[in-house]
Every structure is written in structure tokens, then in C-alpha cells.
Amino acid sequence: MTRSPKADTKGRKLSSFLCFAVYSANLAFGRAYKPILDAFGLTYTQYIAMIALSEADEQTVSALGEKLFLESNTLTPILKKLEQSGYISRTRDPADERQVRVSLTAAGRRLLDKEINASLVEATGLGDEFPIVQKSVVRLRDNLLHHTRGDAKKG
Amino acid sequence: MTRSPKADTKGRKLSSFLCFAVYSANLAFGRAYKPILDAFGLTYTQYIAMIALSEADEQTVSALGEKLFLESNTLTPILKKLEQSGYISRTRDPADERQVRVSLTAAGRRLLDKEINASLVEATGLGDEFPIVQKSVVRLRDNLLHHTRGDAKKG
DNA sequence: TCCGATTAGATCGGATACGATCTATATCCA
DNA sequence: TGGATATAGATCGTATCCGATCTAATCGGA
Missing domain, CATH: 1.10.10.10 (Winged helix-like DNA-binding domain superfamily/Winged helix DNA-binding domain)
Incomplete structure (x- = not known):
């Protein structure tokens, strides 16, 4: 890194x-x-x-x-x-x-x-990028969690 | 999921x-x-x-x-x-x-x-994607903040 | 079968978040 | 000049988070 x-x-x-x-x-x-x-x-x-x-x-x-x-x-x-x-x-x-x-x-x-309901999606203002950002943040979180427990399951 | x-x-x-x-x-x-x-x-x-x-x-x-x-x-x-x-x-x-x-x-x-120091960067496990994810999350946050105050200043 | 170990929740104390409110200081203006 | 107003922090009560610990129920082995 x-x-x-x-x-x-x-x-x-x-x-x-x-x-x-x-x-x-x-x-x-x-x-x-x-x-x-x-x-x-x-x-x-x-x-x-x-x-x-x-x-x-x-x-x-x-x-x-x-x-x-x-x-x-x-x-x-x-x-x-x-x-x-x-x-x-x-x-x-x-x-x-x-x-x-x-x-x-x-x-x-x-x-x-x-x-x-739907009012909550609009608040993000991300449009089409919504699923991409979501995926990145999920991966970030999982990397952090693996790091925490010393688990080296990486992609 | x-x-x-x-x-x-x-x-x-x-x-x-x-x-x-x-x-x-x-x-x-x-x-x-x-x-x-x-x-x-x-x-x-x-x-x-x-x-x-x-x-x-x-x-x-x-x-x-x-x-x-x-x-x-x-x-x-x-x-x-x-x-x-x-x-x-x-x-x-x-x-x-x-x-x-x-x-x-x-x-x-x-x-x-x-x-x-640097140990904190490694914990993210994001590598080259680091700045991209960072940018997305910042924009997400700002969208949410603008939405909260009804301010429609968009990029 | 009985007792120690394990497991699932619950409780407790410390450290955030945050709305509501309070105090002290500064500013405004008639 | 003096009282109303505004501003900057501080305080308080409620709701999370989390480490440490507790209780109750279950499991395991001799």
C-alpha cells in the first residue's frame, strides 16, 4: 500500500x-x-x-x-x-x-x-452510481473486519 | 444479498x-x-x-x-x-x-x-482503489448533508 | 449422574451523538 | 447608555457502542 x-x-x-x-x-x-x-x-x-x-x-x-x-x-x-x-x-x-x-x-x-419508503433512496443523491458505491463500501468494511480478526481472507 | x-x-x-x-x-x-x-x-x-x-x-x-x-x-x-x-x-x-x-x-x-502511522492505511486493504472509494464516500456524505438542509447545490 | 466448561443474553460503566436548554459574553440600536 | 438580541460554549437527558462481567441454561466427560 x-x-x-x-x-x-x-x-x-x-x-x-x-x-x-x-x-x-x-x-x-x-x-x-x-x-x-x-x-x-x-x-x-x-x-x-x-x-x-x-x-x-x-x-x-x-x-x-x-x-x-x-x-x-x-x-x-x-x-x-x-x-x-x-x-x-x-x-x-x-x-x-x-x-x-x-x-x-x-x-x-x-x-x-x-x-x-422510497424517500430514503432519493436522499443519497447517487443515482446510477448507487450500487457501485454500495459495493465499494461493503468491501471496505469487510477488509477492515478481516484485518481486525487477523483473518487474511483476501481477494 | x-x-x-x-x-x-x-x-x-x-x-x-x-x-x-x-x-x-x-x-x-x-x-x-x-x-x-x-x-x-x-x-x-x-x-x-x-x-x-x-x-x-x-x-x-x-x-x-x-x-x-x-x-x-x-x-x-x-x-x-x-x-x-x-x-x-x-x-x-x-x-x-x-x-x-x-x-x-x-x-x-x-x-x-x-x-x-502507516499501519492505519494498510488496514483498509483497498490498495489502488483507496482514493476512488474515498471520493465516492465523500460525495455520498455531501449529498446527504445537502438533502438534510434542503440545499440543492449539486455537482 | 454430577460437576466443570460452554453458550446466550443481560447488566454495568465509559465514551460518543444529539436535541434542548442554560450561562456568559458581545452586539445592536433606540 | 441600557435593555433586547445574538453568539459561543457548556450542561443535561436519551440512545447508542463496546469491553468486562454476570446469570441462567445446556453440554460433556469421567
Whole structure:
């Protein structure tokens, strides 16, 4: 890496800017979505958790955490709030009382399918580039995650 | 992943995935950097704040906040901690006592210039694509910010 | 079968984000 | 000049993130 000749200082700055670009893009997403989500009493993280829940019913907290890159310490309070709001259900698995099964309720699914919708895509202003940027960011994230765990599965 | 047949649902999902990709890439940056920053007693946000501070001396909290997309409610506690750590200085501007001027100390600058370095670039694993991804994410962020404030200044 | 190890969530404390509000200082202008 | 207004930070409450730890349930081996 650091393919630049004056690699040192320039490399550090570039790195800083990429990490900062992602950091601030994340803040920007939160702010762009907030007015829309506020109307439904959802926070940004709660909304993301519901998207993950929309992919399957009866997911465990751990399985959900793998999708979200979060653990029970973060998820448990969020899921409890979503349960209180009536958007999800939480029940202990009778077959293994250690596990909690989480699903969207009818109200939660209705919220995702109908009430919150296309306005969120437009906010990105990316047009045709949307899937390209998406792919790059996903790969960036995965590279970082592999680096973290010392896992050298590279492409 | 699990791309749905319906256009409506698909649009929502794509949007979700881009916001989620950024969200999780940000988490991934924090985790990849943590082991490195831990050694210097810095958090990820504190590190980013120091990068912004490295661009100029005697910045006000507001000016710093504009670069970081943060306000005094978030910055003040962070800057106080960095001051306690000895990496920055905070002083009221004699010409306008409302303003606080913030600068890196010698120790802070040394930390950025020498001690923390190229290892942070490698963690991204992006190689030559680094500047391209960076540019896309910056544009995404700016689009979102413009959308938030209803400002339609586009490129 | 019983006890240690493992697993799944939950709890706790520290550090962000952020809306709302507060204080102190500076400015405006009749 | 003096009170209304504006500005810059700071404080507070709520909601994430995350490391460390705890509890309860399950599993494994002698």
C-alpha cells in the first residue's frame, strides 16, 4: 500500500480522510433519515435493526448481531425498546431457554413495507452510481473486519 | 444479498443496504483502529478530532465542529479529555471571551506525526482503489448533508 | 449422574451523538 | 447608555457502542 512516493505523511492523511469520510457519511445518514424516522418514533439504529429483522422471522439475538456486527450488550436494550413500541416480539425459545427469538410484528412489517419508503433512496443523491458505491463500501468494511480478526481472507 | 423480485421492496432494500454498509463500515473502522489507538490511550473519535486539529492551530470549537460535523455538546467533553491527556490546549480567546481556542500540543503533534502511522492505511486493504472509494464516500456524505438542509447545490 | 466448561443474553460503566436548554459574553440600536 | 438580541460554549437527558462481567441454561466427560 502507500504506493505514493512520499508515502508517509500523505498516506496518513489519506487514511484519515477515508476513515473520516465514512465516519461523517454515517453521521450524515443519521441526520438525513432522522426527520423521516422521527415521525414513526424510530431511531436510526432501531430502523436498521428492523431491516435486518425483515429478512427472517424467529432470529436469535446472536444471529441478528452477526448481521448487524453488534452483540447482546448493544442489541438487548434496542430490542427491548422496539418490543415496547410494539414493532417486534421477543420470546424465549422453549427448546433452548438461553435463546431469545425475535420477529417483526404485523405493525412492524407494515411500517417497513408501506409507511417508510422510497424517500430514503432519493436522499443519497447517487443515482446510477448507487450500487457501485454500495459495493465499494461493503468491501471496505469487510477488509477492515478481516484485518481486525487477523483473518487474511483476501481477494 | 437476497435480492427481492419486487421493485418496491428492492428499492427500499438497496437503500437500507447502502446506509447499512456505511453504518457497519464505520463500526469496522472503529474496531480496526482500536487496538492501535488503545496503545496511546486515544479513542477513535478523539483521534479524528486530533486529525482535524492538525490542519490549523488556534481553531475555535465551532470551526472544529464544522469540519467534524459536530457541535459543542459533543465536542466539549471530548476536547476536555484530550486536554487532560495533554494532547491539546484549550484557552479562552482574550479578544472574545465567548470563544475557546484549541490547538495540538507538542505531544499531540508528535503522536500524529510519528507514533501513529502507516499501519492505519494498510488496514483498509483497498490498495489502488483507496482514493476512488474515498471520493465516492465523500460525495455520498455531501449529498446527504445537502438533502438534510434542503440545499440543492449539486455537482 | 454430577460437576466443570460452554453458550446466550443481560447488566454495568465509559465514551460518543444529539436535541434542548442554560450561562456568559458581545452586539445592536433606540 | 441600557435593555433586547445574538453568539459561543457548556450542561443535561436519551440512545447508542463496546469491553468486562454476570446469570441462567445446556453440554460433556469421567
